[in-house]
Amino acid sequence: MANTKGPVPLRSNSRSNRARILAVARQQLSENPDVAMDDIARAAGVVRRTLYGHFPGRAALLEALTDEGTETLLDTLRSTLVPYDTPEERLARHVLAGWPVGDRYRMLLALARRDLGDLKITEALVPPREIVTATLSRGQKAGVFSSHLPAEVLATALEALGLSLLEITAQGAWDGTAAEAAVATLIAAGVEPAGAADTVRRVQSESNPQQ
Known part of the structure; x- marks a missing residue:
């Protein structure tokens, strides 16, 4: 009697190969x-044929890594949506949780921007940016964030700030932490410095009650 389950392990192996290739590529491209x-x-x-079977070229590989990074960031931001927090607390949570994700994919985003173009990166970051935009819009309506720019424009500007801070940190020109980046983001959004620092400390203490 024929084994009708034969193809399933092959599909499973194919998924495993793809995941391993992406993980290795992320590390290799970050280093070189x-x-x-x-x-x-x-x-x-894996053999060359397997790699090209999943990713026909460098652009396809970078696009897959960009999508992976975007999905990781999106999941991370969704995890920060605490129903009872203030707009300032939510924005601080966005940055604190998103900072390590940005650090992990920083080099890959730069490569994708170079090889795939700014439009691809802009489009890929739309879903995470929408979450931040909603937080900023809520804060503007509450009067805690500056309203001199539309929320979607401010979200794009804060995104650029975060990427710049990550790049400066990677270059060794600044030894800033996620907390300091969160404070800078809140200030850029219109929160006065002392209040921004207090908000970040409060959010961190809630996440690490033992500290």
Whole structure:
């Protein structure tokens, strides 16, 4: 009698290969932006044909990594949606939780921007940006965030600020932390400095009650 379950392990193996390739590529490209596709295949333990079967070229690989990073950031931001918090607290949570994700994918975003173009990155970041925009809009209506810019424009500006701070940190020009980035973001959104610092400390203490 034929084994009708034969193809299932193959599909499972294919998914496993793809996940391993992406994980290895993320590490390799972060260490060496110009690493060759063949070197990624070798490091992932797959043959060249397997790599190109999943990703026909470097652009396809970078696009997949960009989508992975965006989805990770989106899931992270969704996890910060606490129903009882204030707009300032929610924005602080966005930055505190999103900072390590941004750090992990910072180099890949820069590569994707270079190889795929700004439009691809702008489009990929739309879902996470919408969450931040909603937080800013809520804060503007409450009078706690500056309203000199529309919420969607302010969200884009704060996104650029966060990416710049990550890049400066990676270059060693600033040894800032996620907390300091969160304070800077709140100030840029219109919160006075002392209040911004208090908000970040309060959010951190709620996340780490033992401290």
